[in-house]
Amino acid sequence: xxxxxxxxxxxxxxxxxxxxxxxxxxxxxxxxxxxxxxxxxxxxxxxxxxxxxxxxxxxxxxxxxxxxxxxxxxxxxxxxxxxxxxxxxxxxxxxxxxxxxxxxxxxxxxxxxxxxxxxxxxxxxxxxxxxxxxxxxxxxxxxxxxxxxxxxxxxxxxxxxxxxxxxxxxxxxxxxxxxxxxxxx
Amino acid sequence: xxxxxxxxxxxxxxxxxxxxxxxxxxxxxxxxxxxxxxxxxxxxxxxxxxxxxxxxxxxxxxxxxxxxxxxxxxxxxxxxxxxxxxxxxxxxxxxxxxxxxxxxxxxxxxxxxxxxxxxxxxxxxxxxxxxxxxxxxxxxxxxxxxxxxxxxxxxxxxxxxxxxxxxxxxxxxxxxxxxxxxxxxxxxxxxxxxxxxxxxxxxxxxxxxxxxxxxxxxxxxxxxxxxxxxxxxxxxxxxxxxxxxxxxxxxxxxxxxxxxxxxxxxxxxxxxxxxxxxxxxxxxxxxxxxxxxxxxxx
Numbered sequence: 001x002x003x004x005x006x007x008x009x010x011x012x013x014x015x016x017x018x019x020x021x022x023x024x025x026x027x028x029x030x031x032x033x034x035x036x037x038x039x040x041x042x043x044x045x046x047x048x049x050x051x052x053x054x055x056x057x058x059x060x061x062x063x064x065x066x067x068x069x070x071x072x073x074x075x076x077x078x079x080x081x082x083x084x085x086x087x088x089x090x091x092x093x094x095x096x097x098x099x100x101x102x103x104x105x106x107x108x109x110x111x112x113x114x115x116x117x118x119x120x121x122x123x124x125x126x127x128x129x130x131x132x133x134x135x136x137x138x139x140x141x142x143x144x145x146x147x148x149x150x151x152x153x154x155x156x157x158x159x160x161x162x163x164x165x166x167x168x169x170x171x172x173x174x175x176x177x178x179x180x181x182x183x184x185x
Numbered sequence: 186x187x188x189x190x191x192x193x194x195x196x197x198x199x200x201x202x203x204x205x206x207x208x209x210x211x212x213x214x215x216x217x218x219x220x221x222x223x224x225x226x227x228x229x230x231x232x233x234x235x236x237x238x239x240x241x242x243x244x245x246x247x248x249x250x251x252x253x254x255x256x257x258x259x260x261x262x263x264x265x266x267x268x269x270x271x272x273x274x275x276x277x278x279x280x281x282x283x284x285x286x287x288x289x290x291x292x293x294x295x296x297x298x299x300x301x302x303x304x305x306x307x308x309x310x311x312x313x314x315x316x317x318x319x320x321x322x323x324x325x326x327x328x329x330x331x332x333x334x335x336x337x338x339x340x341x342x343x344x345x346x347x348x349x350x351x352x353x354x355x356x357x358x359x360x361x362x363x364x365x366x367x368x369x370x371x372x373x374x375x376x377x378x379x380x381x382x383x384x385x386x387x388x389x390x391x392x393x394x395x396x397x398x399x400x401x402x403x404x405x406x407x408x409x410x411x412x413x414x415x416x417x418x419x420x421x422x423x424x425x426x427x428x429x430x431x432x433x434x435x436x437x438x439x440x441x442x443x444x445x446x447x448x449x450x451x452x453x454x455x456x457x458x459x460x461x462x463x464x465x466x467x468x469x470x471x472x473x474x475x476x477x478x479x480x481x482x483x
Binding site: 036037064065066067068069070076077078079081082084104105106124126127128129130131132134135148149150164174175177178179180181182183184 | 244245247251254255257258261262265267268269270271272273309310311312313320322324349350351354382383384386436437438439440442443444445446447473474475
């Protein structure tokens with residue numbers, strides 16, 4: 001875990017394929033934010049055969065609902081939310097080209113399988129380190145569902161956003177590997 | 186923040202032999218407004234000390250780095266007066282209301298909600314409360330959950346404890362079989378932590394209460410999260426169980442953020458209450474590392 005891998009979004013298949021569980025990454029480029037309510041609407045659009053409000057090809061979705069920005073700032077605090085609540089929707093977005101997800105917490109086995117199938121990765125950022133993480137967010141604009149408030153879909157431009165690869169496209173799981181190493185029976 | 190001022194008590198405000206002390210609810214609005222903000226931006230020193238201890242003792246280098254980041258995050262939040270976590274929580278307010286206090290000028294719950302409304306708006310805090318079915322946001326973080334107990338005296342103690350949704354989702358109340366005893370209680374708590382894993386933003390504080398009724402246990406367990414980290418439980422039996430549980434939970438190896446390591450839980454806090462001869466209720470409430478609470482005594 002020593003070397004930090006620099007990633008630029010949108011993610012290419014080659015970049016995704018090179019990542020391994022446990023890799024520390026520093027992400028620059030655009031991220032799209034979506035939580036529970038926004039995911040439901042995005043999947044509803046796909047069900048109706050309609051386009052998404054952003055291009056999902058190579059997209060990285062950040063599971064976050066930021067706090068409001070203070071005057072003169074681009075964003076409030078903005079750490080990851082727990083990912084399992086988006087498990088029911090994740091594969092639908094992978095089917096249309098989403099390549100990365102950022103959140104915290106373990107994913108369901110079917111989501112891990114979908115990541116192998118669709119060649120996508122899951123990253124974790126430090127849950128609760130929201131004031132620190134906000135420093136890597138350089139601009140924010142709402143792209144859809146403003147009525148959802150903190151749950152609106154936002155386009156964030158980030159620089160050196162720190163994360164770690166939890167699930168790679170081989171199906172490895174950093175939570176499992178990390179915990180086994182320190183377990184005392 | 187102790188308010189030393191006593192009010193002049195008029196003859197007609199005497200109830201029986203007790204003298205009622207009047208407190209205007211505008212004081213409650215103001216206290217809740219301020220605490221909504223300070224609780225979310227200024228992490229308690231006991232939590233920061235626990236992070237520092239974690240950074241020293243953690244065996245995993247990733248875990249050490251996480252503690253370092255959490256200390257840095259807490260400093261940014263305090264210095265820049267921004268919330269330490271974007272999830273500024275459900276506003277849980279404990280009210281210990283002295284029975285010799287007469288609140289005037291409005292209702293208690295309305296005052297608390299007004300304090301939350303003002304504090305969350307002025308403090309640029311996230312509004313996270315919604316209808317359970319439509320999921321429509323109430324847009325001002327109200328209503329607060331107000332847990333009131335009537336106590337002796339003529340003071341009001343207000344404790345604001347914003348609680349994030351991620352760790353809240355890991356709470357459980359269960360009705361064990363009395364024959365299971367202490368072993369069943371401890372096994373359930375350890376298993377709950379194992380199942381919660383990385384979800385509740387470890388390092389966590391594990392609060393649990395045994396006994397009472399299901400709702401009593403849930404409230405007592407929530408209250409244990411207000412205890413200072415590192416403080417000794419006055420009940421020696423519970424203190425010993427806390428130490429044993431902390432070891433068992435941390436031996437699972439889940440570590441900070443669930444990425445592996447020695448420090449998953451910073452503390453285990455237990456409480457107990459007599460229960461029915463047929464029951465053994467247990468509530469487990471897990472708090473993320475943003476263990477936020479502030480108190481004001483009026």
